[in-house]
Structures are given as structure tokens and as C-alpha cells.
Amino acid sequence: MEGIGLKILGALLTTIMAFAVGMTYGGITRKLTARVQNRVGPTIWQNFIDLVKLQSKKTNIYHGVMGHFAPMWIITAAMTVLMFIPVLHPNSTWYSTWFPNLTFHGDLIFLLYMMVFGSLGMALGAGQTGNPNSAIGVTRGLSQMVGFEIPFVLALVALMVQYKTTSIQDIMAIQDQSGVWMMFSNPFSFLAALFASLGMFRYSPFDIVGAPAELASGPVSEFGGKYLGVMMTGGSIFAFIKLTLYVDLFMGGAYSIPELLIKTFALYMVPVFYGWVSPRYRTEQAIRYFWGWPTALGILGVIIAVW
Amino acid sequence: MNTLALIILIFFSGATLAYLSSLISNKLPGWVALLTTMTGTVLFYMSFQNEQALSFSIIGLNLEWALDNYTILFAHIIFGLGILASLYSVQYMQNKSQQGSFYANFLLSIGSMFGIIISKDFISFFIFWEIMTWSSFLIVVWNGIGFRKNGIWYMAMSAIGAYAMLTAIVLINSEIGTYSLQAFFNAVQENAIDNLMLVSILLLIGFAVKAALMPLHIWAPRAYSNTPASYTSVFSGALSKMGVFGMGLVLIRVFRFSGLQDNFDYALVSQFTSHVLAWLGGITAAIATLYALVQKDAKKLLAYSSIAQLGYIVIGLAIGTKLAVMSALFLAIMHAVFKGALFMAVGAVERQVGTTDMTKISGLIRRMPWTFFVTLVSIIALAGVPPLSGFVGKWMLYEALITNGNFFLVVVVFFSSTAAFLYSYRILFGLFLGQEEDDTAHVKEAPATMVIPMVILALFLIVTGTYPGIVFEPIAHGMEYLGFTDVTWNMTVLSNVWGDSVNLQYVSTTIGVAFMLALIFLTFKGRKGTRGVSTKDISTSGEIPLEHENLTFQLDFFKPFERAAAPLYKRSITKIYEDVANGLEALFDFTRKIYTGNGQTYAIYVVAFLVTLLIVVQNML
């Protein structure tokens, strides 16, 4: 294999960038949220500080095999998905130089399933702790996933049908050729996906899983030190992955890192904004929410795409 | 002697021997069964490359047995699962009574399954089909518990299916004058069968019952969950595939390659039937998944999950494109493997703990690590998450559906496989995670003869996750028998008609590398001072849990989801069936009232009948 060293270097760089962007976005959100709520709030870099602290701490508690594997599982999934997702547009110079990844060897459906892989690990780790709240959280998270998956899949189906491909690069390339982003050529599907993203990011009103406002118990309190640190890292990378995926699919991808950052940030603000103005849903409300208008939009999107 | 006949003979005489040996000792039948299965399997694998055929006649009906590639594909499932299950069974059944009848029926059903697939005529096909049905029925009711609830439904539904099939068979015979399958296919090619659609639909009903397609599935959860686990793995893994086997023949061989596609009516009806069937498969998958995730009993959960998985397979066959059929057959094999492993794992738990009720068990992971490992691997495969082989099948199915234009069906499938995560987690958590029960503290790992078969299956899942080509090869040959030409496959790369592909080798490598990195990092970083804690040692932020209270969350596991999806749960299909059955029974029972018990009334019937006949027949004859 030619230039394997360069590829490995690129992969590392990608990971680091994804991690950094995810962490920063998280910090920004915390700051903004605080400001909206009329608090001072932590600094934007608070997440980095937390991570450093966690990694330097002694890890006190070992919850058994699954507790050990869970963080690994998440980070593995995150890195794998990252390898298979085109961070930048394939036609861009940046891409060919620095992000020569494995995109050509995987497609959209593979990515979808690979993303679940991480959640499964998390769920298992949480399960082994024996904390009842973790299991409750997991069931909520899974239930919610069934909720938002429907509009999301409808949107993706519309996409795949419209472009007659399941490869992400091809989707990006076709958008590029036609010059019309998916979000304009099929706004209904985009809207459906956008609604789904609300659930995917688990901000209020869909922060059912963690229930951070009142529950101070569960996986977060059970895991500590290196475990929590790795989980945080994985989570950040996943946030970046999701945003990138949306950008790739609906906004024609990005030619350069700044473009990527702008697009992702814009997208990211949607759930964040939505969360500021909404109280939390109950699980069944959340599920019904997703099975309501978003699904209808998704169906409309598919119909338009087929037409 | 012909090998095929010999294998059948070995299994059937093994069954007799197993029963007879139980008269000597209750322990013997297990070994007899193992020996029989081994002999049969070895014999099969020694000779299946050769052309094999046998034909003879009974009361003037010609029976033909032969091996072909499609048959060999299913024979792999039967013998693979059969031998592992019988190995597993020896220890699993150790302390149970009446092993003789169990093993006799066990061997009978395996033998008859082989008989089904080698049958090249409808008569022996049907005979073996029925032997398979009743032998499996006898195992379902073997422990004598819940006979009425479990057994009767199974038998009744099977009978409906079998009789639909029988009707079709005799109709075919009356049209073409022979029972030969080949003659039937030829007649289909030549458009020589008038009511082909009726026949096909009847046949499909027959197969659909065994494949537990909604709405003919209601027997399955009860039958699966009531069966000893060593057989359930065969039951769900191999026996239900007989329905798939038959559906493949009808849907592909008859519908796709009938040579009648030019006939507009025929094409319309066959297309329509295929579509209906595909949608039925989708609905089956979705509804069964929904039911699976509210189950408390692990076996029942797996039973519903089996139904759902069979739904995917039916979709694949009904869609009928090259990729779809390949995915269906692949899923069929994989389902046999992972569901076999899962039932075995749950059986191991049942044997060691004594129950499969998930609300009564939790935290077994430390006691039964191997079982957990097998369950985990199988569940990942079942959920279709890469890098295990379940993903391969799912991927092909999605691609097949999308490229074929079944957009909404794909959403249904997506929905059900997402919902499948819920029950996947449910079973992992319910049995192995959470706080440990005090009374399961003494539980030990299942004996080696039970663990080894499970682990073999799990390893198979892992290997085929990266190298599905191992399985593609027999599938491709099988598909050629079904009529597809030019079936291509690759050892590690999946691709669809649009040219999109997934390279599983890269996937596995990436995952492996990432996993190793994380493993090294987490395992070797700061191990000092880390202590293992019991599952009861949890952070509860101020609330102090009682020392010996098990806090594991088990009841109403997915209550929020149930509430959200309430309309879907409102009317259980089983309930509808039971209501209809009871109503019909009450109605039928009315006929008994004709026999009033008064002899005079009977005499009046005689006279009235006489007079009626005099009046009616006078005009008829």
C-alpha cells in the first residue's frame, strides 16, 4: 500500500481535529447556555480542563469486564466511523492530502450501523455498574432512538433514492455537480433529518437519557478517571461525526476546514437553540414527537424524491 | 446402499434406538443421539460432493430423492446445528426425565428435515414435512406442561399450513399427473398449469406457517419457549428454515423464473403476491420486534425475535432480486447460527439457574462469562452491528430493498431493526448485567460440552463477519439451482447494483486497530489503586440503598416505549386468534345440540330426512 504512513498520519490528525472540534463545541454550548440562562458559566475550554483532570486522576473503581470495555467500545466506534466518513469534500485539495481515509470502502448504511456500535458499548458498560439509573437511562436512550430513527431513515432513503447511490462521496459529488444542496432540492427530507438531529444530540427537550437536571446518579457517577475521560473523548468525536455527516449529506460537504467548521457550527446551533427554549419531554412524548410531523415530512420527502 | 437413504435410515433407526435405550438407562439416549447425528453428518459430508439420486415408488407414486446445491445449502444448516445441538444436549438434558422420547423426536425431526430438502417429489416432501411437524410438536409438549396453550396451537396452525400445501399438491397432481418437483417446474415453464396462482399461494401459506409469517405466527412464541433449549436452537435455527426453503422454491423458482413473465395476468398476480408477502414479512418483522421487547421471559423474547428475523428473510425472498435472495439466504444461515447460539446460551442459563424469567435473574456475567460472551457476540450479530456477520445480511437486505425501489419497506425494516436493539439490550442486561442476585451467587458456568458448541457458533459469526464469502459460496451455488445465472460474490467485499460497496476487511482492521489502541491505553494506564467492586456498590447520590436489596431495573423495561407505541400493542394478534377460536368453538358446539338425547327426536329426524329426500331427490335424479 502506497503512502500508508501518510494515511496513518492523516487518520491521527483527523481524530485529533474531530476531538478538538467536538470538545470546543461542547464548551461553547455550555457557555452560551449559561449566558442565556443569565449565568456566567464555565469557559469555552472547560471540557478540555475536565478531561485533563479526569485523565490525571487515579481511577478508583473497576466495574468488571463490561465496565472496562465500554469506554473502549465507544472510542473504537468513534474512530472507526471517523475513518469511514469523508470529513472534507473528496474534490478538495485538503482532502486528497490530509484526509485520505477509507470512505470508499464503506457506505451510508454501514456508517449508520457503526454509529450504533458505540451506543451499544456504552449501554453495556452502564448495565454492568449495577446502578438502576443507568439501566433506566439506557432504556430511555434506546426508546428515543427508535423514535428519531424513523424520520432520519426516511430522510436518508429519500437521499439515496434521489441520488441513486448509497455512497457518501457520490452523494456529495452529485450535489456538487448539480450545484444544489440536498437541503434545497428536498427540503422536507432535510427538515425531517434536522428534527431527528434534535434527538440525536440529546439536548433539551430530548435530554431524557442523562436527565442532568435532577439525577446525579448513573453512568456518569459510576465511571471515573480514565474511563470517564475516554467516554468524554468518544462522545466529542461522535458529536463531530454526526455534524459532519449532516453537512456531507445535506449541505454538499465542505471544501476546507473553515467551511466545515462554519457549516457544522450552524447545524449544531439548531438543537442547542431548540433546547434553550424547551423543557424536557417524557420519553413517550419524545417518541410521539418524532413519529408525528418529522415522520410526515420524511414521508413527503421520500415521495418527492421518488417523483 | 444409497447414501441419502442411508442417512435417513440412520436417523430414523437412531430415533427408535434412542427410545429403546431409554428403557435401559435414562442417560443413554443422549449419547445415542449424538452418535447418530455424528454418523449422519459425517456420512453427509463425506459424500455430498458426489451426484446422489434415488428413486423408487410406493403405491404407484414415484418418489425421488436427490441432492442439489440448494439442498446442500440447507443441509449445512441442519447438520451443523444438529450436531452442535446434540452435543450440547447431552449435558443440558442430564437430569431430565423421559429423555427417550425427547431424543427419539429430536432425531426424527432432524432426519425428516433432511428428508424434506432431498425430496424431489411432493409426496415424500409432504411426508417428511409432516413427520417434522409432529416430531417437533411432540418435543414442544414433551414436558407435559401447558399442552393446550402451546401444543394445540402449534399443531393446529401447522395443520392449516400442511393442508394448504396438501391441497396444492393434489391440485398439481391432477393437472400434470405426477408429483415430481421437476415436472412441476417444467410445467410452470410451459405454462401447463391452469390454477398456478392458487397452487402457489396455497404452497406459500403452507411454508409461511413454518416460517412463522404473520398472521400465521402465533404458534411460534409459545412453541419455541416451551421447548427444551437444546431443541429450540434446532427448532428456530433449522426447522423454521424449512419454510424458507419452500418459499425460496415457490417465490423464486416459480414466480421469478416461470417463463410466464410475458403473461400479463400471471406477472401481475405473482408480482402482487410477492409484494404482499414482502410487506407481510416487513409487518412480521416490525410487530414481532415490538412484542419481543416487552417479554419478560428470555426464551419468549428470543422466540419473537426469531419471528422477526424470519420476516427479514421472507422479505428478501419475496423481493427476489439477486442481492435480496442472497441476503435472505445469508440471513437464513446466520439466523440459524446466532439464534442457535442464543437459545443455547439461554438454555445454559436455564440449566444453571433454573429459570429464564429475566425479572428473576440478573448479574450473571461474573458467574457465566462464556455464556455471556456467546450471547454478546450473537446479539451483536442479531442486531446487525458491524463487524459481525449479521451486518452483512442486513446490509445486503437494505441495499436490495433500496435499489429495488421498496422505499417504505426499507423504513419498516429499519424501524424494526432499530427496535431490535431494544430487546437485544434487554436480554443482555436482563440476564447478565445489573446487580447480582444473592441466590445466584453459587451458580457456575455451564459444562464444557455445552459451552463448546456455543463458542463454535460464536466464532463462526466473528469469522464470517469479515469473510462472508465462506458462506456466499454455497449460497451462490444454491441460487444457481433456483434459476439465477451469473451469481457473483466476493470473499470480503459487499456491493450492490449501484456499485456501492463495503469492504469488510478494512472495517474489521480499523475496528481492530482502534480497539487495540483503546485497550492498550485503558488497560495499562493507571492501574494502581483501582479496585473491583461488587455490583451492589453503587453511587446513589445521597440515597442509601438497603444492603441486600436488589435494585436492578427489570420490570416494565421499556414502559415508555410501550406507552408511546400503545396503539400497536392494543390488540394482540394472539388474543384475536383466541377470541376467534373460542367464538368458533362455541358456534360449532351448537351442532352438538342437534343430538338432544331424546330418542324420539332422532326418529323424527329420520322421518323428516326421508320426506325431505323424497321431495328433493325426486327433482334431482
Added chain:
Amino acid sequence: MDFDFQNIVTISVYGSAIALILIGIYAVLIKKHLIKIVIGMSLVDAGLHLLFVAIGYINNGTAPIFSPGYEDAATNMVDPVPQALVLTAIVIGFAVTAVALSLVIRLYKHHGTVRIDEIKSLKW
């Protein structure tokens, strides 16, 4: 059909036999008393036997016996077959009646009643 003498005889002979049968059937179907039912059966039999004998009759015929003096009367004899058959039928009728009566006795012993509508322990 003309109402000549022949027809009137025909109608009255057959009619009475048939009437006997119908009356018997009526008794079997309507009467509740077991003995009456048995009588009804016998009436049916009687009617049938009457019919049987009647069909063999030939106007002005003699008995089918070659008694001294009638050795050559074969041409004018009534049909002997129905007579032979009716003999058999009568005996069989007797046997059935006997069994029926014994059953009635048993029924009365065990049920304490001879009303057929009260003997319904076997039904449905």
C-alpha cells in the same frame, strides 16, 4: 283413475296398510310412553306385513299349495314369495319387539319412568 271397483279395492287395501304404517309412525314419534312407542313399532311392522301379503294377491287366486285336487292349479295361485318373506319379517318383528320390551323393563327399572322425554341422560 277411474273409480271402478278394482281401484276402490286397491285404494282401500293399500290405503289401510299405509294408514296402519302412518299411525304406527305417528305413535312412535309423538307418544311419550315407551310401551306405546313399542306398540307403534309393531303397528308399522303390521302395516308393512299387510302390504307385503297384499301385493302377492291375485284375484280369485288360490293358496300356493298343491293340495290333493289342486295339483295343477299353478296358473291360478297367488304369489308365494311374499308370503314366505312376510313370515320371516314377522319373526324378525317379534324379535325386535321382544328386545324393545326388555329394554323398556330395564329403563323403567333404572329411571323409574316410562316417559321417553325424561330419559335423556345421554345427549350432545
Added chain:
Amino acid sequence: MNISPVHYIALPLLAAFLIPLLSKLHKELARIVPGLVFLYFLVISVVLMQRLETQPMISEVIAGWSAPWGINLVFTPFSGFLVSLMSFIGFLVWVYSYHFKKIDYMPAQKYFILLMMLVTGSIGIVLTGDIFNLFVFLEIVAISAYSLTAFYPGRDGAEAAFKYLLVGSFASALILLAIVILYTQTGTLNMADLAVKMHEVPHYLKVIIFVLFLVGFGIEAEMFPLNGWAPDAYSQAPGPIGAVFAGIVVKGGIYALVRVVYTIFDLSGVGTILIALGLVTMIIAELAALRQDNLKRMLAYSSIGQMGVVLIAFGIGTDTAIFAALFLMLNHALIKSMLFFSASYLLYNSTTKTIKELTGMAKHLPFVSFIFALGAFAIVGLPPFSGFWSKLYFLMAAADAQMVLLIITVLSVSVIEIIYYFRVIGKIYSKDETSELEPKKPTINSVLVMTVLGALIIIIGVYPDLVTDWIHHASDALVNKSNYIQNVLTENLPR
């Protein structure tokens, strides 16, 4: 003396008349002599069936008067088939009943005489070539059947017997009436001769005669709605007699019906009537059996249902259909008698004879339960037991006749059949038994009988060719009416 069909009748009669005397000699003889007679039946059957290989049929005249002047016995492959079957079942029933001496309240001597005459009468029905003689044999059957039904001294036996008698007397009256009318029109009583002279009979009279015969024999053949007696009689008669009813007596009724339909009458459209009646019979009976809680009544209804199927098969009337009908009759005789044999052991200690009381019987009576289950499997037509082939051939016949709806109906009813039979098996094999009763263990002779039947059912199931030739000959003989007539009427024996 040469073995000839009349031995079937003469010897049992001799034995029956002798038994009262012989039993004065030694009590055991009353049981043993009928057994010897049944054994001799088997010998005659074998010899005569052998002889049929060289000649189409054996027509034996009685009293030296050849047909139509005298009575003759006709041993065609068809009647030979039925007679052999009846002899076989009769012999098994005798073996099964052999231990009945131990039951003190049973007048064993009379039981065996009645049993022997029941079988002989049925054989007579099948063998005779004379319509009035058939009526006489029918009465022999009827009288023995009434007596046997009321054999147990309980009150219900008498009730069942009285109902049977009430309906049965209608049967004899109607048949007699039919014979009267027939005689006035043709002046003959020989069935072959009747068939020849049938064209002389005006059509409307033909129909009336036919209807009278149909109803009359229909009562014996358990046709709906003439079968009210059957469940009562089956359930109240001693266990083995249930087997005789199902295995032998009904077959006699069916034979008579078929003989009338196929040989004497040449009416077109009869098939439709038989199919309709058979269908109604089958449906009503099987539905009535569905929730029946008395086991023997259930078996009786099932038996009626099977007879309905046989009627349908005869109604279809093609070669395959008749083959199927005969095969069905064979299977029904074997299987249903086995079911009755095992059921009477299962019910031995039960007071109410209900299915409920069978709970957990398998533990006490494993062999009998196994036999019952085997019988149930076979009777619902599961392969590889003998019931499957007959069902298959029946369906083939229906399919060849393009009667798809009929097939669907029959099979739907079969599902019901499966449900109620398997319910019983479920009860027997269910684990939650509470009864502490010590049931009577089957005696060695009954075990032997059940084993033989069970083995036969499996053997025929696996290798049906064992009997199919036989049945083929039988159905050919039934279909070939002219052959029958010719053979009967041209048999010239010295007068």
C-alpha cells in the same frame, strides 16, 4: 369339504347354537369356541382370497338353486376385502375380550355369542347376493348390537340401546318397504337380477325405492341426520364393542349402501347426493366432537365423520375415489378399533368417562397412552401412518374431479379433528396430575391386540403396497358392475 364362502355363516351359526350346550360341558368353551370360529374366519379369508387370484369372483349358491331362484353368496374381491377386514377385527376383538370372564356381572357366554353373531351378521351383509337375505343379516346385526349396547347393567346402556332400536326399527321398516316395492316391480330379489331388471321400473318409483334404501342403510352407515343413536351406542357399549361398531358394523352399512348405489341402481346424480350427505355428515359430526367431553362419544363422532368422508369418496365415484374410500374404510377399521381398545383402558377407572379425568394417565398407563396417541396420529392422517395414504388418495380423487372447495372443506374439518384429538393426547400426557388412582393395567391379551394394530398401522404407513393391490382389486370389482351381474347369473351349478 371345500372351503367356500358359506362357511363364514354356517360355522358361527353352528357354534352359536352349540355354545349353550358346550358351556354345560365346560365353562371355558363358551369363550374359546368363538375364538376358534374367528380364527377359522381368517383361514377362510386367506384361502378364498388366494382363490380369487385365478377367478374373478366366487359365487356360491345355497340349497342348490342358482341365482336368481335361490339365495347365493358372492365373494368378489370387494366383499372379500371387507370380509377379511371384518374377520381380522373380529378376531382381535375376541382376543381383546378374552379376559372378560373375570368380570362377574357379565354373562360372558352370551357376550361371546352376541359378539360372534354381530360379526357374522356383518359378514353376511357383505357376502349375500340377495336383497332380502341382506335384510335378514341386517337384523341379525341389529339385534345383537342392541343387546350388546345394553350389555352393561347400568341404566345408560339400556337408554342407548333403546334409541338405537327406535331408529334401527325405522331402518328395517324402510328397507322392507323398499324391498316390497322393488319386488312388485321386478319380481325378483337377487341383486344381480334386480340390476338387470331395473330398467323396467318407472323412474319415479326407482327414486322412491332408492330413497328408502338410502335412508334405511344410511341409519346403519351413520349418515347425518340418522346417526343420533351412534354416539350413545358407542359410548355405552362395552369397549371392544365400540371397536366392532366402528370397525365392522358401520362397514356393513356402508357396503349395503354402496351395493345398492353401484350395483342395483343406475341413477345418475346419485354421486352428488352422496357427496352432499357425506359432507354434511362429516361437518356436523366433527364439529360436534370438537367440544365433546366424553371420550367415547368423541370417538363416536369422529367415527361418524370418517364415514362421511367415505361417503363423499363413494359419491365422487371415480376409480381413485373408490380406492380411497376402501382404503379409508380399512384404515378406519384398524385405527378406530385401536382407539376404542386403548380408550376403554384409559377410562377404566373413570366414573364420568370424561376427558377431564384422563389427566396424567400417561404416567400410569404408558403403553395404552402411547397406543392412543398413535391412533390419534394415524386417524388424523399424519404420515407415516396408514391414515395418510387414504387421505392422500381421497384428496387426489377430489382434485381429479376438480372439487377444490370440497378439498378445502374436508381439510378444514381435518384441522378440527386434529384439535380435538390432540386435546385428548394433551390431557393424557399433561403433567399436573392429581389423581392417585391405580388404574387397571392392560392384560397381556389386550396388549397383544394393541401391539398388532399399532404395528399394522405403522407398517401400512411405511409400506402401503402391502395392502394396495388388495384394495385395487376390490375397487375394480366394485366398479365393474356388468362383471358382477354376469358372474352371478351365469353360475351354473347342478340343481
Added chain:
Amino acid sequence: MKKFFVIALLAILGFYLTIAFLQIPFGQNRLGQPQDEATVGAYYLNNTKEKSAVSNVVTAIVVNYRGFDTLGEVTVLFLASTGLASILYRRKEEEVERINKPSSSLLQTGSKFLFPLVVLLGIYVFIHGHLTPGGGFQGGAIIATGFLLMLIAYQKYHVSHSMLTWVESLAGVLFVSIGLWGLITGGTFLENSYFPKGVLNSLISGGAIPIIYIAVGFKVAAELTGVLDILLNTKEEKSVPSNQNEK
């Protein structure tokens, strides 16, 4: 309601029966001339005299032409008495009292006087069965009436069952044996040709026919008597609505 229904049914049935029989004018000769032998009846009339040497054609039919029927008929009677005995079976030890009241001495004496005459008449009737009207059945029935007379008149009168058994068995065996004789000697069952025919209209004529008819006469007499005796000897029990068979 039921009554009207039944009457309606019977009316229809009567209609059909009437139209069936109206075609058969009463008293008309449907035999054809005996010489034509178109019907069995005619054949019998034509041939009996020569071939059987029996003057009563009915007897010839009953005993010879259709002797097989008669054998069956005798069997039916035999079965009826056997069946009756089994239906009304009681253990030996149960002594029964007949319930009929003692008759007046007039009746008793009259019966005693009539009994031998009645029996004699019966015997006459069946011995001359082949010559005159009557025969075994009729004679047997007459004898049985004699016994009935005695049974009614005398409360304590008992017929010896052992005796009846002997008579009916031996008579039956005789009948079948005569039948079998034909078979053994190479002819047919019940064949009459192995016995000397005798002269028409003499007592010893008709070959085996009178022998059979006498046997039948005895048998019928014994059986009818047995039936009557069993029926009369039924013990009157205070009928208890028994619930022995109910749970």
C-alpha cells in the same frame, strides 16, 4: 307444534307411499304365467312340485329356496332370546317372584286342560308344514302360547331353562347340520337333493324339508317360551331413580 309438524311429514310420506303403490293394482297377476318363469314366484310355482315334492310352495320357499333366510331368521330369534337374557340378566342367587296375581282355579284348571291340546296342535301344524298352511314358525308360536297360558295361570310355574337350552340348541344344530351335510357331500349348503323326495302330498315327502321344519318348530317354540319366561320373570323393583352413574 311438533304434532302438526309430524302430521305434515306423515301426510307427505303417505302421499308418496300411495303413489308408489297405486301403480300396483291390487289382485292383478304380476307373476306372468308360471311356465314363463319371468319372476321367481312363477318359477317356484312351476317347479316346486317336481323338484321338491312339497305341496306347500310357501314352505318350499321358506325352507328350501330361501332356507338361508330362514336360518337367519331362526338366528334372529335365538339372538333375541340370548340378548334378552343378557339385557335382563341377574345373578343366580337373586330369586324372583313373579308379580302376577294367582289366577282363579277355573283358569288354572282350564289351562291345565288346554295346555296339552295346544301343544299338540302346534306339533301338528309344524309336522304338516309342507302339506298344509302353517309350518315351523306357526307351530312353534302355538306351542309357546300354550306355555304362556301356563305361565299366566300358575304363579309358580317355571319352564326349565336347561330344557329349553337343550331343545333350541339341538334343533339349531340339526338345522345347520342338515345344511352342512349338503356341503360335506359335495353339494351346496342346505341342499335338499340328498334326501329321498317321497311322494307329493304324503307326510314323508319333500326330502329334508319336513325335518328342518320340525327342528324349526321346536326351536321357535323353545325360544318364544324362553323369551316369554324371561320377560315375565323380571323382578319388580321399587324403581329408584338411580344416580349411580352420576358423579
